[in-house]
Amino acid sequence: MAHDKLKQEVCRANKALVEAGLVVLTWGNVSGVDRASGVMAIKPSGVGYDDLIPKDIPLLSIKTGEIIEAGLQPSTDTPTHLLLYQEFESIGGVVHIHSTYATAWAQAEREIPCLGTTHADHFSGSVPLTRPLRPAEIQDDYECNTGRVIVERFAELGLNAADTPAVLVRHHGPFIWGENPQSAIENAIALEEVARMTAVTMQINSQALPCPEALLEKHFLRKHGSNAYYGQRSGGASSS
């Protein structure tokens, strides 16, 4: 069956949650996919990060959610991850955590406004917040409905998953994604730090205003636009 590389990548990304200080106990999980074969690998439920080894990582069909290769029991949040991969076709890795500051914004029932260039370097605008789940949506098919309200909110706001790689699930916490598990981890680090920095900003000035639109765009596009000039390009473009 293989997919050894995917399992290793997902295993490593889960351990990276601890190194980045994004989890305590077993409060987070990372998944990754191989789009070509339609397979998702995800952290097993309730297993400590130190104990995690690639062979314990279960594989599931992205399309049907069926287990393709049994490791340990997959995370209880598996249906949310699956739905995100089904609906957001550009993404290759998903992180779910209960990190202090991003979770606090979700509990405060506030989206995270973009107050500066640190935020704009990573997210093309506010980090959105889902609507409350209805009691029936909580009772049945809860984890799948969690994915559905994320997709619903992105549709309402006309957001695309590539430019806004994170969401706050109300009263719950963040889901974050990226091109692969590693980039999802990087976006999770960025989200938590932005969530913290924004909370501190509002403590200093409770009337803090959003970052001007032109500056937001400049920073987002110099890193992510078609003429992006951040980082190392193949072909050696000019310096700035």
Added chain:
Amino acid sequence: MAHDKLKQEVCRANKALVEAGLVVLTWGNVSGVDRASGVMAIKPSGVGYDDLIPKDIPLLSIKTGEIIEAGLQPSTDTPTHLLLYQEFESIGGVVHIHSTYATAWAQAEREIPCLGTTHADHFSGSVPLTRPLRPAEIQDDYECNTGRVIVERFAELGLNAADTPAVLVRHHGPFIWGENPQSAIENAIALEEVARMTAVTMQINSQALPCPEALLEKHFLRKHGSNAYYGQRSGGASSS
């Protein structure tokens, strides 16, 4: 006399307080019990965690509080631990700490409301707060009375110790418990993080509302109910 395993377990759990960042100096203690023989092991008073070795851990009778096997002097908080074991029969480990955020809630004279699923994953509702001790209860038998107001508060609120494994002693700090010393430590980590996350939430939105009841129940029960589906079960239940 033995109980070597219990002493090792309690010794290790006390050192885990430091690793988890829950104590400075000697600001915390962990105990554990062997219910079969009615014996409690507890940290000795004022000893540094680095210096702690199993043979220094004293053993006491849960029923009478008498020393069964002398190690060093037991923690000054010993009578509180004993009373909790006497009154809460399901518990096998107790932690007392002065961790920053949980202690701050105790000093603020506020119970910790359940604002989200992180809290609900560990505690079936608000983390309760004891009433003030009367001067006479402070003067005489102080540590035992501390245990009594905990038990009194649980009775008043109709709480059971298994579903609400922590309490805030007013103007003092938290006591936390679990099935054994290790699970008490895990609940202590959860409490401190929830205490912090709730404080940050209220800084972001001072009017933050409690987590809807249905969501609280869902999260508590998917982890702790009779149909819990979090973690690895023997017998290999279905994925989510």
Added chain:
Amino acid sequence: MAHDKLKQEVCRANKALVEAGLVVLTWGNVSGVDRASGVMAIKPSGVGYDDLIPKDIPLLSIKTGEIIEAGLQPSTDTPTHLLLYQEFESIGGVVHIHSTYATAWAQAEREIPCLGTTHADHFSGSVPLTRPLRPAEIQDDYECNTGRVIVERFAELGLNAADTPAVLVRHHGPFIWGENPQSAIENAIALEEVARMTAVTMQINSQALPCPEALLEKHFLRKHGSNAYYGQRSGGASSS
């Protein structure tokens, strides 16, 4: 000349500031004394903690402030340390730091009220705040005048240095002391954590009330009174 042990002790205590997270850069200094010979050893000025070795520690006369054995230049705060040793005869070690929370209280021009037992375990009441220095007291003999307003404030409030082993110098930061350099470090750790915990408490409840007097006394005395029962006594008293 010797005093090798004192120099080693002071060297070690200065390095302990870093381990305890109480300083960045060179923002703190520790001194110690040998009362029998009337000698004070203190950190040299502006030297990094990693580079510090016992032979660089200068020795001064407590009485005259004259250098007895030249190491590197003593800390600019030397006259404050000297005055504290001259006036508070029970103390054997002094710490001065710019730790985040204690310094914030000093900058906020607020003494730290005793809101709970964590505070009462270490300080017999509020941590006091000095009056502002007058311009002339700043211009001339500044560091000595800093010591003088500390002593003045203790006299005004009828405090003794043994029961209240710390003070906040207004707009500046804390001085902390103890029986020896190591106990001064422990009191500094306690002060910083209490300063942080009190700030968090007041963020949760801006109307937080002081710890009831009976509880404050109980905790202070069970650790420091003549019938103290915290820690390990020679002679093996009963458990609680």
Added chain:
Amino acid sequence: MAHDKLKQEVCRANKALVEAGLVVLTWGNVSGVDRASGVMAIKPSGVGYDDLIPKDIPLLSIKTGEIIEAGLQPSTDTPTHLLLYQEFESIGGVVHIHSTYATAWAQAEREIPCLGTTHADHFSGSVPLTRPLRPAEIQDDYECNTGRVIVERFAELGLNAADTPAVLVRHHGPFIWGENPQSAIENAIALEEVARMTAVTMQINSQALPCPEALLEKHFLRKHGSNAYYGQRSGGASSS
């Protein structure tokens, strides 16, 4: 071409950002100059600090901004660094970071007031804040205009770069400098800690007042004035 020493120094200073906890991901860059040859060395864009080696550090002409010795692509912030070196002739190292607290002040659109001696030990007064960039200044030549508003603000306030070695760029974050890359790092550590301490002070007392002028001057001058007496001098001056 040499400049090996400069490249090593800049490489080491960039890694020091991580050790000091001032950056996550690749959120910061340090440069240094050799004034004699008119050469600037700067971190390459988007490269992880762990992977950084001296030979990847590009060299540019301070005067023209042209690449003198190609390493990897220089930081996108290169034009800001260049302008600072061109305009502030006393400086030899520049740090740009998105550290939590200093960035929060920049996002809060507030300069950092001097509330105590910790601040005064490093900065001769408030840490200034630049005016908002106009949309046209953002669209074209953005990074160079960022440098221009810094210089403009220093001119308006009559500040000199040596006495005020940091600035907050509005909605963006801090730039910090020093005599060389290492001293710029030290000033960056001081700025972040001062930014945090000031935020905590204002949480404790929202009406906190500035440090009295005489005290600010005393502390700044005892460390930086012509009669400075902090640190170790050649020639062995008297103790305090």
